[in-house]
Amino acid sequence: MISTVGRVAAYVGLFVLGCAAGAVGAFAQSAYAPAGLILALGGAGALFAAGGMLTRAKAGAIAPVAGWLITVFYIAAAPRPEGDWVFTGGAGSYVFLLGGSVVGAMLAMQPWGGNASSLLLSGERLPSSGK
Template sequence: MSDRGSMLAQPLRMPPAGRVAAYVGLVVLGAVAGLAGALVQAGWFPGGLLLALVGAGGLFVGGARALDTRAGAVAPAAGWMISVILCTAGRPEGDFLFGVGGGSYLFLLGGMALAVICATIGLGRQPGGDGVRLGK
C-alpha cells in the first residue's frame, strides 16, 4: 500500500496545456453556477439562497484544492462574477432576472464575499517527508 495516501486526495498533476484547460473549465463552471444560483435563490427563498451560496463556495474551494493553487479558486469566482453581473443588467424591455428583494442582495454580496475568502485563505499545506509525523 502506498504511503502517500489515496490518489483522490492528491492535487491534480498535469502538463501546462492541461492546466490551462482546467482553468478554462473552472471559469465555465463558475459561470454556470452563477446563472443557476441566480435562478434558484429567488425560487426557493431561504433554502435556495443557501443552496446557491454553498454550491458556489464548494466550487471555489474545490477548484483551489484540485489545482493546489489560489488561482484555482479565482477562476470559478471570475466566471461566477461575470455571469451574475450580466444577469443583473436590465434588458431594453425592462426585464430583470434578479428581483428587488433582500435575497438578491444577499446572493450578490454573499457570493462575492465567498469568492474573496476562498481566494485569499491559504490551502493549509502539510509538510512532506518521512520525519514530519510524530512517532517516526
C-alpha cells in the same frame, strides 16, 4: 505534475463551471426562497473551494470566482427580453450578490498550495512581546 496545457484546461473548465453556477444560482435563489439562496451560495462556495483544492493554487479558486462574478453581475445589469429583471429589489437578491462576492473573495485568498498553513490553526504560537 500537471502539464501546462492540462493546467490551462482545468482553469478554463473551472471558469465555465463558475459561469454555470452563477447563472443557475441567479434563478434558483429567488425561485426557491430561502432554501434556493442557501443552496446557491453553498454550491458556489463549494465550487470555489474545490477549484483551489484540486489545483492546489490560488488561480484554481480565482477562475470559478471570476466566472461567477462576470455572469452574476451581467445578469444583474441586463433585463430579460420581456422587460423583467432577474434580480428583484428584495433582500435575497442582495444577500446573493454580496454573499457570493464575499465568499469568493475569502476562498480566493486562501493559501491552497505549497507549505503555507494558517498560523493559528497549525499549533504554532504567536510571537510574544519579549517574555
